[in-house]
Amino acid sequence: MTPFCDWISVSSPFVEADALVHSLQPILDAAQFSGAPGGDTLLLARSPGAGICRVARSGDVCVVSASGAALTDLRNAGQFADYLSALGSVPHRVTTLHATLDVHTDASPVVLALYERGIAGHVALSRKRLGIADVNMYVYRRADGLDSGGVYLGGQRAQVRACVYDKQLERVSKGCADPGPLTRYEMRIKGKIGPTLRDAWEPERIFYHVASPDILVAPEGVPAWTATDGGYYLPPRKEFLPAELMAMKLESSPDVKRLLALADECGPRGFDMLVERLRQLSTALPKSPAAPVLTPLVDAYRAARSKLN
Numbered sequence: 001m002t003p004f005c006d007w008i009s010v011s012s013p014f015v016e017a018d019a020l021v022h023s024l025q026p027i028l029d030a031a032q033f034s035g036a037p038g039g040d041t042l043l044l045a046r047s048p049g050a051g052i053c054r055v056a057r058s059g060d061v062c063v064v065s066a067s068g069a070a071l072t073d074l075r076n077a078g079q080f081a082d083y084l085s086a087l088g089s090v091p092h093r094v095t096t097l098h099a100t101l102d103v104h105t106d107a108s109p110v111v112l113a114l115y116e117r118g119i120a121g122h123v124a125l126s127r128k129r130l131g132i133a134d135v136n137m138y139v140y141r142r143a144d145g146l147d148s149g150g151v152y153l154g155g156q157r158a159q160v161r162a163c164v165y166d167k168q169l170e171r172v173s174k175g176c177a178d179p180g181p182l183t184r185y186e187m188r189i190k191g192k193i194g195p196t197l198r199d200a201w202e203p204e205r206i207f208y209h210v211a212s213p214d215i216l217v218a219p220e221g222v223p224a225w226t227a228t229d230g231g232y233y234l235p236p237r238k239e240f241l242p243a244e245l246m247a248m249k250l251e252s253s254p255d256v257k258r259l260l261a262l263a264d265e266c267g268p269r270g271f272d273m274l275v276e277r278l279r280q281l282s283t284a285l286p287k288s289p290a291a292p293v294l295t296p297l298v299d300a301y302r303a304a305r306s307k308l309n
Helices: 014-030 068-076 080-087 107-119 167-173 197-201 204-211 242-252 254-265 270-283 296-307
Strands: 004-013 043-046 052-058 061-066 093-103 135-141 147-153 160-166 183-190
Touching (some): 004 014, 004 068, 004 080, 004 197, 014 043, 014 052, 014 061, 014 080, 052 068, 068 080, 093 197, 093 204, 107 135, 107 147, 107 160, 107 167, 183 204, 254 270
Antiparallel strands (some): 043 052, 093 183, 160 183
């Protein structure tokens, strides 16, 4: 297996918030994300796998964050490259990046050995040797009687932090399908180190820059990582016609299925009532070709945005 991006947060000037949401909307729609209550956030969208994409204000910047589950769903939908392109379409800075690797091996001896080496002063991240205060472990007793859990290497406020843990134990404890022995290596990198969108697209180099040689030895041929603002290759962005996006939302939205079920409960004329109500709502929408298509994502964004004006 190869490293993958399991979290990314990007900050941009707040004046770019409208442009960002406009760029993200069709991508999230195509990946079957749906709007969710966001509180004071500008935009909160939930992916089919219960991942979260959030746009929130922080002072004079807006921060766009996507969880690991959200990124997985974007990749599965073929929209990850477009998502990164949208983030890169405005001035931005990557503030947090998790470069992650899953290895199909029993995590118990790995976690315990890393903890022992860490407190002995034999582990470095990005060539920086860790002290005993930088190493913490949490332990659970597994069903097979072995102790396992996870180890944190690096302080909570450190610019580089590693988390190595028993992914199998985590999944089983949440009632998910047993993936078999699985150790997760997660390198959590903050903005001052200099991660870029290129590292989200191709995280192997920055992963081993942090992890190698004391956590995992880099495979032969992995290039050295250096902080750079250089460009990178992404596949051409796929453009969807409005009819295509509409069909995707109709087929996947739980709200549509619920409306159809309610119409059925209304009796023989229920479906006609639903169509008539949709027709009435349609007349209230702007008819200018330049007007944006309203979706729950945009509605939620506009409501949150209006509070800040």
